[in-house]
Amino acid sequence: MTDTATSGGAATGRPDASGRVTGLILVALPVAMVMTMIVWPIGLAILDTLWLPGPDGTGARFSVASYRFFFSDGYSLGNLWITIWTTAVSTAILMAIAIPLSIYLRFRTGRAAAVVQALAIFPLFVPSIILAYAFVRVLGPNGMVDIILANIGLPRIRSPYLTVWGPVIGFVWDNLPLTVVILLAGLSGVSTQAVEAARDVGAGRIATFRHIILPRIGPSILVAASFVVLGLFSAFTFPYLLGPAAPEMMGPFMQRTFGDVLDPVQARTQAVVTFLFCAAFGWFYVRSIAANRRRMAR
Amino acid sequence: MATLTLQSLGKSFGTTAAVTGVDLVVGDGELVCLLGPSGSGKSTVLRMVGGFEGPTAGRVLIDGQDVTHLPPERRPTSMMFQSHALWSHMTVAGNIGFGLRLRGLSRADVAQRVDAALDTVGLPGYGPRRTDQLSGGQAQRVALARSLVLEPKILLLDEPFASLDQHLRERLREEVRDLQKRLRITMVFVTHGQDEALALADRIVVMDRGRVQQADRPDRLYRAPATPFVAGFIGQMNLIAGEVAGGRFVQGAMVLAAPVADGPALLAVRPEALAVSFGTGAGRLHRVTDFGSHAVAEIDLPEGTRVKAHLPEAPDAAPGMPVTVTPRRHTLYRDDRVLWVSDTAPGAAPVAVDA
Ligand SMILES: Nc1ncnc2c1ncn2[C@@H]1O[C@H](COP(=O)(O)OP(=O)(O)OP(=O)(O)O)[C@@H](O)[C@H]1O
Ligand SMILES: [Mg+2]
Numbered sequence: 001m002t003d004t005a006t007s008g009g010a011a012t013g014r015p016d017a018s019g020r021v022t023g024l025i026l027v028a029l030p031v032a033m034v035m036t037m038i039v040w041p042i043g044l045a046i047l048d049t050l051w052l053p054g055p056d057g058t059g060a061r062f063s064v065a066s067y068r069f070f071f072s073d074g075y076s077l078g079n080l081w082i083t084i085w086t087t088a089v090s091t092a093i094l095m096a097i098a099i100p101l102s103i104y105l106r107f108r109t110g111r112a113a114a115v116v117q118a119l120a121i122f123p124l125f126v127p128s129i130i131l132a133y134a135f136v137r138v139l140g141p142n143g144m145v146d147i148i149l150a151n152i153g154l155p156r157i158r159s160p161y162l163t164v165w166g167p168v169i170g171f172v173w174d175n176l177p178l179t180v181v182i183l184l185a186g187l188s189g190v191s192t193q194a195v196e197a198a199r200d201v202g203a204g205r206i207a208t209f210r211h212i213i214l215p216r217i218g219p220s221i222l223v224a225a226s227f228v229v230l231g232l233f234s235a236f237t238f239p240y241l242l243g244p245a246a247p248e249m250m251g252p253f254m255q256r257t258f259g260d261v262l263d264p265v266q267a268r269t270q271a272v273v274t275f276l277f278c279a280a281f282g283w284f285y286v287r288s289i290a291a292n293r294r295r296m297a298r
Numbered sequence: 299m300a301t302l303t304l305q306s307l308g309k310s311f312g313t314t315a316a317v318t319g320v321d322l323v324v325g326d327g328e329l330v331c332l333l334g335p336s337g338s339g340k341s342t343v344l345r346m347v348g349g350f351e352g353p354t355a356g357r358v359l360i361d362g363q364d365v366t367h368l369p370p371e372r373r374p375t376s377m378m379f380q381s382h383a384l385w386s387h388m389t390v391a392g393n394i395g396f397g398l399r400l401r402g403l404s405r406a407d408v409a410q411r412v413d414a415a416l417d418t419v420g421l422p423g424y425g426p427r428r429t430d431q432l433s434g435g436q437a438q439r440v441a442l443a444r445s446l447v448l449e450p451k452i453l454l455l456d457e458p459f460a461s462l463d464q465h466l467r468e469r470l471r472e473e474v475r476d477l478q479k480r481l482r483i484t485m486v487f488v489t490h491g492q493d494e495a496l497a498l499a500d501r502i503v504v505m506d507r508g509r510v511q512q513a514d515r516p517d518r519l520y521r522a523p524a525t526p527f528v529a530g531f532i533g534q535m536n537l538i539a540g541e542v543a544g545g546r547f548v549q550g551a552m553v554l555a556a557p558v559a560d561g562p563a564l565l566a567v568r569p570e571a572l573a574v575s576f577g578t579g580a581g582r583l584h585r586v587t588d589f590g591s592h593a594v595a596e597i598d599l600p601e602g603t604r605v606k607a608h609l610p611e612a613p614d615a616a617p618g619m620p621v622t623v624t625p626r627r628h629t630l631y632r633d634d635r636v637l638w639v640s641d642t643a644p645g646a647a648p649v650a651v652d653a
Contacts, residue, residue: 191383193380197385198385199350199369201376201448202371202397202401
């Protein structure tokens with residue numbers, strides 16, 4: 001009895017302290033996870049790429065030779081470039097499809113919208129390897145599109161299969177559902193009346209999007225883009241199954257360097273470079289979110 | 299400043315008819331209230347005028363010009379929403395000036411007109427504020443300024459003050475009324491509060507189940523309701539179903555002169571037009587409530603209807619006491635139309651025979 005009263009009094013007397021303890025406990029677990037599962041292995045990997053045996057094969061010492069090789073090797077640089085290109089193009093195409101689509105889904109009701117929504121979300125429940133297989137059957141050589149075109153006497157398509165566009169199409173398809181779901185969550189914060197009020201004072205569709213909708217879903221677009229960019233940088237399935245043999249994206253490149261070329265140091269170097277790109281994007285992301293929070297709280 | 303004409307306007311959502319056959323002319327500088335119970339189609343009519351809903355029948359004309367198929371941004375109307383619908387990522391000045399900026403006005407012109415609009419709604423100097431730093435009443439004033447600054451021909455308001463407390467609502471209502479008179483702006487105001495409609499409107503359009511029941515001056519609605527619905531909706535009304543036979547309306551013990559064709563009829567009597575005598579009769583006193591200025595007696599008629607009657611003062615009568623009620627002025631309805639009004643036939647004083 002007295003005990004509870006005292007502790008209750010103490011808690012109300014120093015709400016900061018008890019709140020801080022709870023906060024620390026809540027934070028401790030994810031921090032521990034991040035330290036053991038991410039920071040520690042990354043640290044080890046970075047160390048491994050910088051602490052190399054000497055030219056005579058003995059006596060490990062500090063060296064940037066593996067990075068010097070990566071950044072002077074045309075093939076490695078080509079692979080890095082194709083990864084960046086694929087990521088940028090896929091994200092751009094994805095947003096160009098997902099933003100209008102989610103706005104349509106948000107502001108339309110009825111059967112048509114429900115059907116479109118179901119179709120757009122469906123790939124979320126299909127593993128990417130199945131999507132890749134479906135892609136080959138539809139757009140690949142002698143795929144469905146090819147056969148239909150041939151049957152009606154039209155020239156065959158130049159299949160995107162095994163070109164740089166293969167992974168792009170696969171990524172857009174695979175990431176569309178999650179992107180739409182994230183954007184829809186953001187759009188739920190835009191009230192129908194806010195949009196109608198904009199139309200009412202004379203804003204057409206474009207002006208309404210630019211001045212009313214976009215400022216409100218900016219953070220959601222950023223979140224969705226981050227998921228896509230980070231996912232694409234380390235993607236394996238689509239580039240491996242649908243992409244060209246050379247240049248190849250960083251995922252298959254690392255796997256091949258490690259497993260076929262048997263050069264673990266170069267594979268790790270590639271991994272570290274990939275990680276640094278992602279980290280830079282992550283830094284940009286965190287900064288934008290924080291800036292947005294500040295703007296909202298002002 | 300403009301006239302608004304609705305011609306047999308209708309709207310169906312799928313199979314449900316929200317609005318049916320609405321004909322209405324709102325004159326230049328007139329303030330018309332759409333009044334009706336929830337779901338009667340008031341908002342739908344207003345949204346069709348504003349362009350947010352496409353009619354499935356009929357036409358909308360503004361100054362004689364057909365705007366039925368124009369989108370909201372191309373109509374000379376402006377709408378005030380129930381939740382102010384301010385854009386929270388813009389300041390107050392940003393909200394009010396948005397429409398002006400879209401029209402390509404210079405920065406200085408926008409600022410000047412925004413300030414003038416803020417003055418009009420009594421919020422000078424509020425321009426740099428964020429919208430979440432406004433009270434509910436201030437937010438609605440900003441929304442009003444946002445509408446007024448564009449000088450719309452017709453201002454549409456959909457229960458704009460419904461979320462405010464009674465006191466503030468009355469004050470804003472007065473301000474809107476004054477502004478409307480000063481700027482001589484044509485206005486359509488949706489409400490489901492009859493006080494609000496009576497206080498504001500030049501003319502009230504009473505709606506029920508998607509149809510206009512009556513469009514008339516407030517006093518006319520009260521004195522001469524065109525349908526039993528209006529009779530029951532505006533003020534208090536006793537409605538008693540009965541039968542007309544041989545020129546008399548009969549219901550239980552009540553018999554009234556009614557020189558009309560035989561058939562069913564609905565008797566409508568205001569509580570203040572119902573005379574009561576205590577001591578004899580087939581009615582039974584249920585309860586008396588003393589309001590100080592007057593008293594209200596609730597009386598159970600033999601056939602089961604409970605009617606209300608206003609008395610100048612509380613009588614010395616106990617519940618259960620026999621009572622006779624006699625309509626001094628009444629109206630009979632049949633098929634939703636007026637059948638007979640006692641006042642209009644001089645000399646035909648109602649005969650009440652209470653057996
Ligand atoms: N978008 C819609 N889809 C389907 N039915 C609708 C839609 N909007 C309105 N309705 C229906 O139309 C009828 C009239 O609605 P409306 O909103 O005009 O009523 P109201 O008179 O404004 O009521 P309230 O006082 O509650 O605002 C209602 O039965 C409503 O259910
Ligand atoms: Mg409504």
